[in-house]
Amino acid sequence: MNKPEQRAHGKQGFSRRAFLKGSGAAAATAITGAQGLAAEEQATSVVSGMTTITLTVNGKPQKVEVEPRTTLLEALRYGLNLTGAKPISVDGSSGGSTVFVGGKPASANTVLAIECVGKPIQTAESLEGDPVPAAFVDHDASQCGFCTPGFVMAVKAFVTKHPKATEAEIRQGLNGNLCRCGTYAEIIPAVLDVLKGAGNG
Amino acid sequence: MVEYVWPDKKDVSVLGGRHDKVDGAAKCTGTAKYSYDINPDKVLIARVLGCPLAHSKLKSLDLGPAENVKGVVAARAMKNVGDEIQWQGDPVAVVVGQTEGAVAEGLAAIKADYEALDVFVDDENVEAAESAGRAEKAGGKVQLAKEPKGDDPDFEEKEIERLFREAAAVVEGRYGIQAITHMCLEPHGSTCDWKDGKLTAHLSTQNVSGTAGQFASPLKITADDVTVHCDYIGGGFGSKFAVDRWDSMAATLSKELGRPVKLMLDRDLELKNAGSRPSGFVDVKVGANSEGVITIWDSHHWTAGGFGGGGVNQSVVPYVIVPPNYRRRVTNVKINAAPARAWRAPNHPQGCALSQTAIDDVAAKLGMNSYDVFLRNLANVADKDRAAVYAEEMKIAEGLMDWKSKWHPHGKGPKNGSIVSGLGMAIHTWGGGGHPSSCLVKIHPDGGVEAFLASQDLGTGTRTVIAVVLAETLGLPVGAIKVNIGNSKYPTSGPSGGSTTVGGVSESSRRTGLDALAKLFEKVGQKLGVASDALVAKNGRIADKNNPQKSLSWNDACSLLGMTPLEVQGRGAPGRNSKLSGSGVAGVQMAEVDVDRETGVVKMKKMVAVQDMGLVVNRKTAESQIYGALVMGIAYALFEERIMDRKSGAFLNAEIADYRLPRLGDIGQLVVEIYEPDSERARGVVGLGEPPVISPGAAISNAVANALGVRVPILPMTPKRVLDTLKTRSA
Secondary structure, eight states, X not given: OOOHHHHHHTTTSOOHHHHHHHGGGTOEEEOOSXXXXXXXXXXXXXXXXXXXXXXXXXXXXXXXXXXXXXXXXXXXXXXXXXXXXXXXXXXXXXXXXXXXXXXEEEEGGGSBGGGGTTSEEEOGGGGTTOHHHHHHHHTTOOXXXXXXXXXXXXXXXXXXXXXXXXXXXXXXXXXXXOOSSOOHHHHHHHHHHHHHTOTTO | OOOOOOXXXXXXXXXXXXXXXXXXXXXXXXXXXXXXXXXXXXXXXXXXXXXXXXXXXXXXXXXXXXXXXXXXXXXXXXXXTTOEEOSTTOEEEEEEESSHHHHHHHHHHOEEEEEEOOOOOOTTOHHHXXXXXXXXXEEEEEXXXXXXXXXXXXXXXXXXXXXXXXXXXXXXXXXXXXXXXXXXXSOSEEEEEEETTEEEEEXXXXXXXXXXXXXXXXXXXXXXXXXXXXXXXXXXXXXXXXXXXXXXXXXXXXXXXXXXXXXXXXXXHHHHHSOEEOEEEEEEEEEEOTTSOEEEEEEEEEEEOSTTOOOSOGGGSSOSBOOSSEEEEEEEEOOSSOOOOOOSSTTHHHHHHHHHHHHHHHHHHHTOOHHHHHHHHGGGBSSGGGHHHXXXXXXXXXXXXXXXXXXXXXXXXXXXXXXXXXXXXXXXXXXXXXXXXXXXXXXXXTSXXXXXXXXXXXXXXXXXXXXXXXXXXXXXXXXXXXXXXXXXXSSXXXXXXXXXXXXXXXXXXXXXXXXXXXXXXXXXXXXXXSOGGGEEEETTEEEESSOTTSEEEHHHHHHTTTTSOEEEEEEOOOSXXXXXXXXXBOOXXXXXXXEETXXXXXXXXXXXXXXXXXXXXXXXXXXXXHHXXXXXXXXXXXXXXXXXXXXXOOXXXXXXXXXXXXXGGGSOEEEEEEEOOHHHHTTOBOOOSXXXXXXXXXXXXXXXXXXXXXXXXXXXXXXXXXXXXXXXXXX
């Protein structure tokens, strides 16, 4: 498991390929307790069953018990009691578990927790006071609210990447998230408000 | 004597204003805790194994291999060997374990054998259902304006024949609307916590007050030892009124294992088991006079509400517009699918889609403007009191849609390449009277105010509605009222279904607030030397209305209570004599679409909804209900349906990636107008959740028919159905 080409993937903690290869016998390669160490110095070991890793969530390093197969979503919800990201679909097609991993939006139910060691993770809970949820509240862009934290994260990513988006671009660019109550008509003006910098009002 | 009325429009402070949801920030930043999110210490995870076959018999079940999986704590059967199973996904067993991974491995290890039995799921085909023995007559009604002379046994047939013969236009059609599922984004389930002979059930429910007893009996305890808790529910839409088998299983497992157990359905099992809306199909023949007014209606509709029958009730066909002569018959078709559950406005969306498409076809046949035909048919609106409201709302909708300038006769619009556009409309009705509700109001000596109701918030903003009503009543800002709902130990409030909640909780909180205020006024009156009935509470002060100088701040007034809070419990009294709430609404919707004749894709351009709802409590959340209903309507008009394999009965699209629903880019422009003249306001609060979801199916279907010049007969109007229609019925 220590072949150099696999090590190369593990610069930021853990190699997905190494995991996939090692997972045949319900075991996996993981770097444990490796937070802050350079990849080359990290000890690589085969683990199965429960192991403790450190995830940096919303700026705070926290220890969490996971299995190699534990998804980031399960680690957040059961390990850290951060339940804003929701289990809605099996494959990320609802966008309900959207969080940021390494600054990029990801469906937390399609990412393994051990893949996220060493990468900053951001969840909707960190957005208290942020203009995006404020604009959602202002436009009443939530009903039951179950999809909303994931939608808020998707919008946060969208407005960061497209600060000058038009309404047509909003309608094109935010189709990865599903809302059953039908709050889209309120989300569109909420996003426009955020882009205008009026979301705090 | 306290008079239970709303303040005059000129006197209101917060009632009817635009208020943010008091729990909006919690919902948007993920701190709101749903049943799925409750993680008591040492919680175990339970998941269900669904039967992979539809109609079948369980031949053997071996849970041993599951129990041997590391991390699995227990496995239990939910069916006995020999049991007949009627639909795919019916729960067969449950596995409890330490982690999701262990439970998934345990479920995969279960060894079960089934014997496949004959399957019928072809609800569209009534002839096939009849020959398969799956069809059952489910009543009907005949109404003819003319009395039979003597006792002619053939009068009915002859009279109907005569009416069709004398009609200026006759249209015939077979229309339909497929079954859809509730697709609650938070699936059904609960986190059950048994401790010291008592159960706390964190249940995803629309019925906080009514579910404790359902948990109790299988556990051999009484309802007083059960607390049902639900602060937030991730969608219900009519499917979450009861404690389901899997909820009772979670409670039993918690009792047995001595640890909390969380059992939520997986997405596919959620769609297969936990709620669908019945399909409906109709053969209809309609006759109209030269003005387009329907004179005779003759229909046979069939409907499938899953296994166990039931479905679209006979009373909703024809829908709202009920001609003087009609004959309607219903057949229930029994299919191998889970029993249907109430879906937002039960019966009405299907009734509207099956009926008002036929009315629009009359307009097409006569070459008339659909608007004029609907307007003339208002003469036959079943609820005569509402006929004038429909006419007013049509006028407003026409303006918002710019109907007059956009209108063209069916199939005769300009073509933009392969794109044609069209307009359609429909009208609807609903009751929406408030449900029974009790409310406890506590006013603390330091001025704090709390309300307690065992109600729930489905996303309509129940907490906010209660806060607005009490704020208005006590003369305080909305944020000053702390609203506690979602716990069965609070005073009983009805289940949230049928648009009854806002009427119900507004009634109970207004009455209780007024009662509490009257008690506080007695103390303030003594202090100020003013008759208590001369006092008013406004802007955080209690003052003599004849001499506003004589007043106390809210906090000073409350300090007169001494050491203990003032507690008042009251009950709403909805019904004919109530001035606080009413029932019965109209509602008009118009749709504008683009249809691509080459690809079959229907694109929403614009929808207009004009809706009455009596007195508005919170305009912002009320509008949201209408926007949301339009999106759900667009969903069943164009996108969503349960797709079942005819041979195996397999539910083919029971995952989110396969079950098409509209996304943000699919909705076009939505325009919402609440119709609230003084006459409406005087009716008190009327429920709003259901009505605006009714018309979209018919309105959008009529718009597509107007664009193409032919009717796409079945909803949802997928590209395939549009192209098939164009192939078989050239315009």
